[in-house]
Amino acid sequence: MADAVRRKPNMxxxxxxxxxxxxNVRNRNFEEVALGYTPEMAMEEATRCLNCKKPFCMEGCPVxxxxxxxxxxxxxxxxEKAYEIITEENALPAITGRVCPQENQCEGKxxxxxxxxxxxxxxxRLERFVADYHRExxxxxxxxxxxxxxxxxxxxxxxxxxxxxxxxxxxxxDVHVFEALHKTGGVLSYGIPEFRLPKTIVxxxxxxxxxxxxxxxxxxxxxxxxxxxxxxxxxxxxxxxxSGAGLPRFQGIPGENLNGVYSANEFLTRVNLMKGYMFPxxxxxxxxxxxxxxxxxxxxxxxxxRTAKRLGAENVYIVYRRSEEEAPARKEEIHHAKEEGIQxxxxxxxxxxxxxEEGWVKSITCQEMELxxxxxxxxxxxxxxxxxxxxxETGTFIVAIGQSPNPLIRQTTPGLDxxxxxxxxxxxxxxxxxxxxxxxxxxxxxxxxxxxxxxGAGKKAAIAIDEKLSGK
Amino acid sequence: xxxxVRKETLNDAAFEMEIEAPMVARKCEAGQFIILRVGEDGxxxxxxxxxxxxxxxxxxxxxxxxGFSTKQLEKLEVGDEVxxxxxPLGRPTEFxxxxxxxxxxxxxxxxxxxxxQLKALAEKGVKVDVIIGGREAQYVxxxxxxxxxxxxxxxxxxxxxxxxxxxxxxxxxxxxxxxxKFDEVIAIGPVIMMKNVVKVTKPYNIPxxxxxxxxxxxxTGMCGCCRVTVDGQxxxxxxDGPDFDGLNVDxxxxxxxxxxxxxxxxxVDEHADRICDLMRGAE
Ligand SMILES: Cc1cc2nc3c(=O)[nH]c(=O)nc-3n(C[C@H](O)[C@H](O)[C@H](O)COP(=O)(O)OP(=O)(O)OC[C@H]3O[C@@H](n4cnc5c(N)ncnc54)[C@H](O)[C@@H]3O)c2cc1C
Ligand SMILES: Cc1cc2nc3c(=O)[nH]c(=O)nc-3n(C[C@H](O)[C@H](O)[C@H](O)COP(=O)(O)OP(=O)(O)OC[C@H]3O[C@@H](n4cnc5c(N)ncnc54)[C@H](O)[C@@H]3O)c2cc1C
Ligand code: SF4
Ligand code: SF4
Ligand code: FES
Numbered sequence: 219m220a221d222a223v224r225r226k227p228n229m230x231x232x233x234x235x236x237x238x239x240x241x242n243v244r245n246r247n248f249e250e251v252a253l254g255y256t257p258e259m260a261m262e263e264a265t266r267c268l269n270c271k272k273p274f275c276m277e278g279c280p281v282x283x284x285x286x287x288x289x290x291x292x293x294x295x296x297x298e299k300a301y302e303i304i305t306e307e308n309a310l311p312a313i314t315g316r317v318c319p320q321e322n323q324c325e326g327k328x329x330x331x332x333x334x335x336x337x338x339x340x341x342x343r344l345e346r347f348v349a350d351y352h353r354e355x356x357x358x359x360x361x362x363x364x365x366x367x368x369x370x371x372x373x374x375x376x377x378x379x380x381x382x383x384x385x386x387x388x389x390x391x392d393v394h395v396f397e398a399l400h401k402t403g404g405v406l407s408y409g410i411p412e413f414r415l416p417k418t419i420v421x422x423x424x425x426x427x428x429x430x431x432x433x434x435x436x437x438x439x440x441x442x443x444x445x446x447x448x449x450x451x452x453x454x455x456x457x458x459x460x461s462g463a464g465l466p467r468f469q470g471i472p473g474e475n476l477n478g479v480y481s482a483n484e485f486l487t488r489v490n491l492m493k494g495y496m497f498p499x500x501x502x503x504x505x506x507x508x509x510x511x512x513x514x515x516x517x518x519x520x521x522x523x524r525t526a527k528r529l530g531a532e533n534v535y536i537v538y539r540r541s542e543e544e545a546p547a548r549k550e551e552i553h554h555a556k557e558e559g560i561q562x563x564x565x566x567x568x569x570x571x572x573x574x575e576e577g578w579v580k581s582i583t584c585q586e587m588e589l590x591x592x593x594x595x596x597x598x599x600x601x602x603x604x605x606x607x608x609x610x611e612t613g614t615f616i617v618a619i620g621q622s623p624n625p626l627i628r629q630t631t632p633g634l635d636x637x638x639x640x641x642x643x644x645x646x647x648x649x650x651x652x653x654x655x656x657x658x659x660x661x662x663x664x665x666x667x668x669x670x671x672x673x674g675a676g677k678k679a680a681i682a683i684d685e686k687l688s689g690k
Numbered sequence: 691x692x693x694x695v696r697k698e699t700l701n702d703a704a705f706e707m708e709i710e711a712p713m714v715a716r717k718c719e720a721g722q723f724i725i726l727r728v729g730e731d732g733x734x735x736x737x738x739x740x741x742x743x744x745x746x747x748x749x750x751x752x753x754x755x756x757g758f759s760t761k762q763l764e765k766l767e768v769g770d771e772v773x774x775x776x777x778p779l780g781r782p783t784e785f786x787x788x789x790x791x792x793x794x795x796x797x798x799x800x801x802x803x804x805x806x807q808l809k810a811l812a813e814k815g816v817k818v819d820v821i822i823g824g825r826e827a828q829y830v831x832x833x834x835x836x837x838x839x840x841x842x843x844x845x846x847x848x849x850x851x852x853x854x855x856x857x858x859x860x861x862x863x864x865x866x867x868x869x870x871k872f873d874e875v876i877a878i879g880p881v882i883m884m885k886n887v888v889k890v891t892k893p894y895n896i897p898x899x900x901x902x903x904x905x906x907x908x909x910t911g912m913c914g915c916c917r918v919t920v921d922g923q924x925x926x927x928x929x930d931g932p933d934f935d936g937l938n939v940d941x942x943x944x945x946x947x948x949x950x951x952x953x954x955x956x957x958v959d960e961h962a963d964r965i966c967d968l969m970r971g972a973e
Pocket of ligand 3: 278280281282283308314320323341342345670
């Protein structure tokens with residue numbers, strides 16, 4: 219590799235600002251919040267990278283994107299070259315650039331962010347820029363791959379399944395992806411809202427994988443339409459299970475079946491997958507009251523709250539039993555939510571949903587909490603403040619307290635070992651399950667995690683499948 | 691794609707369709723359902739599998755055109771295709787051991803889901819009877835199909851036009867009073883009907899299986915929209931059911947939950963033409 223051009227780094231403390239829609243405009247539409255860098259902005263931000271000999275940023279990236287190498291190409295304006303470098307390791311950069319929790323990953327480790335008052339290099343923003351640039355301007359080559367005559371079935375078309383399928387197809391395998399829903403993309407399609415991840419981008423990234431010859435078949439529920447055993451009988455040499463963690467949890471408090479209570483999954487699916495945000499111009503209904511309460515403080519809760527605001531809610535509350543510090547959502551999402559007028563009630567735990575005579579939610583009763591002793595995870599445990607409860611009047615209550623793996627595959631695949639809570643048990647080196655030639659990865663194994671971890675698992679499994687089937 | 695190979699009008703509200711879906715037909719069992727969509731952006735409509743033909747690779751559904759989406763489906767003709775068709779969903783019916791005589795009680799299009807269950811029982815050698823209820827004679831469905839394997843086919847109409855005047859429950863009560871011993875009752879139809887059947891069977895503690903039809907979205911256990919309360923516990927009808935032990939179902943809650951989107955459904959139904967144009971424009 220040619221030596222990178224020596225240049226004087228740009229020592230600006232802050233990232234080049236990302237153009238965004240004004241908060242009071244965007245909280246009324248479903249268009250993307252962050253508008254993306256121009257080539258000039260990207261090149262300027264790229265010059266903030268020190269091109270470190272020992273790039274700590276890469277240690278933070280679960281798939282080892284060659285960060286300084288691609289950034290150097292952005293500095294030089296070689297955006298297509300930068301794209302090639304990123305996609306050596308990451309097949310879906312337009313997506314990860316938008317939704318990775320960068321502050322805990324690549325950017326969290328960047329040396330530029332260490333000094334007080336300094337921000338790390340905007341790695342995610344650059345990754346997104348490069349991917350968008352390629353999609354809009356790049357040459358689209360359909361790769362030619364020699365087929366090796368072996369067949370692999372992939373269950374689920376979320377980031378784990380898509381990545382595994384793409385990696386195997388590139389290696390010459392005949393890959394069939396079976397998806398239960400009528401659209402591919404998993405959570406990227408039904409969960410993460412349009413204003414954070416436009417669905418045209420998800421489909422465009424999936425199309426790139428389809429170009430390698432991956433065959434996507436929607437409307438197939440593995441376990442019901444066809445079982446894993448039957449896939450093997452049908453001649454698939456290996457099966458990868460990337461079925462995600464789609465089973466919504468409820469709190470188990472009184473009143474959760476009243477009209478006006480949604481799981482975040484239902485609410486977001488109605489809006490995203492079924493285009494409920496266009497109701498009544500699209501027939502699947504979704505409705506909310508002027509005040510909406512969301513319980514939970516992860517990405518899912520932020521998405522539900524910000525979606526409710528966009529559907530016209532006047533007051534949107536997020537209630538969470540711990541404090542802001544423990545909130546698991548990406549920092550940027552909490553920040554965006556606040557800008558858009560979402561109101562946070564920390565150290566607050568809903569204990570009952572109250573209904574009217576006709577079965578509609580009219581309020582929720584909350585328990586005030588305080589932080590007690592640290593628990594096993596090292597986080598201080600929230601404990602109730604005796605006698606301090608209050609009601610919030612609301613007609614809509616959205617439950618976003620987590621998801622577990624759907625039990626269907628486990629119930630219909632004899633010999634597939636799972637954890638007590640439902641996660642599929644794998645050999646972490648190969649992602650192989652207790653069943654020979656059946657692999658698994660993503661949320662189906664870890665429980666609800668992140669897009670990039672799911673992609674990493676899909677890729678690891680693809681490499682292991684290839685090694686096994688090609689006898690390496 | 692999923693081609694419509696047969697369509698029959700059953701009465702002024704319901705129609706029957708046979709649709710090509712070989713993967714579903716290969717695998718489905720009594721008690722299961724499918725979800726279909728008409729058009730890109732169409733709603734996901736859950737419908738019970740009424741009959742299936744593994745060799746032809748087809749599924750028969752019986753549909754009551756009650757609102758926007760079922761009316762969209764009704765507009766399709768033989769040779770047309772539905773956009774999506776997924777299944778079989780839900781658990782197959784689990785029959786208890788040692789059944790000697792079972793009666794199906796169906797209201798309206800409930801005849802379709804009862805049919806494969808009784809047929810499966812008859813094939814196992816269980817004696818089966820059926821009570822078909824309908825408002826008027828035209829709403830009494832599939833009596834001839836049931837005759838091929840049922841010992842008795844009883845009919846009840848609200849106005850007495852056909853069979854007994856009254857409801858399916860009227861006939862059921864009469865049979866019980868006459869001393870006919872049923873080991874199980876399978877009741878499928880409008881929620882209010884299933885609730886009333888349970889009112890009849892509960893005092894005698896006759897096991898009563900019902901098939902619940904809450905509002906659904908994905909049908910795979912992902913959204914939780916289909917929550918029902920059975921024996922004090924929340925269940926997802928699409929994956930834990932749709933068949934449940936009727937003696938323990940909270941029917942009132944189910945009826946309330948079915949009304950969640952009443953206003954929106956009415957609006958869409960009334961503005962169907964405009965919405966169809968908009969949807970077509972997007973394709
Ligand atoms: C609202 C929301 C917001 C999020 N925001 C972020 C974020 O900002 N950043 C981030 O990194 N992560 C985020 N996540 C988490 C992230 O989306 C997931 O960790 C990731 O999508 C997991 O990928 P996966 O491929 O394992 O599963 P999924 O994306 O869940 O895909 C699984 C697919 O398998 C299908 N499937 C399931 N069972 C079957 C079956 N039996 N047969 C056939 N198909 C089946 C499902 O329909 C689905 O399409 C968010 C999640 C949600 C719900
Ligand atoms: C497991 C199951 C099996 C069913 N089997 C049959 C069947 O064999 N034949 C048949 O005619 N109908 C069946 N239904 C009901 C059918 O799905 C609804 O009538 C249909 O979705 C109504 O849509 P619509 O737009 O035409 O009417 P709408 O005007 O939207 O609704 C009319 C009524 O149907 C119910 N409904 C609305 N949307 C849904 C939805 N997404 N899912 C479920 N119910 C809904 C509501 O109670 C509503 O009040 C079944 C439902 C379930 C859950
Ligand atoms: S994939 Fe995610 S963690 Fe890795 S460099 Fe890109 S944004 Fe950072
Ligand atoms: S740690 Fe930061 S400055 Fe160093 S190479 Fe990585 S992105 Fe550039
Ligand atoms: S319909 Fe979504 S979980 Fe049952």
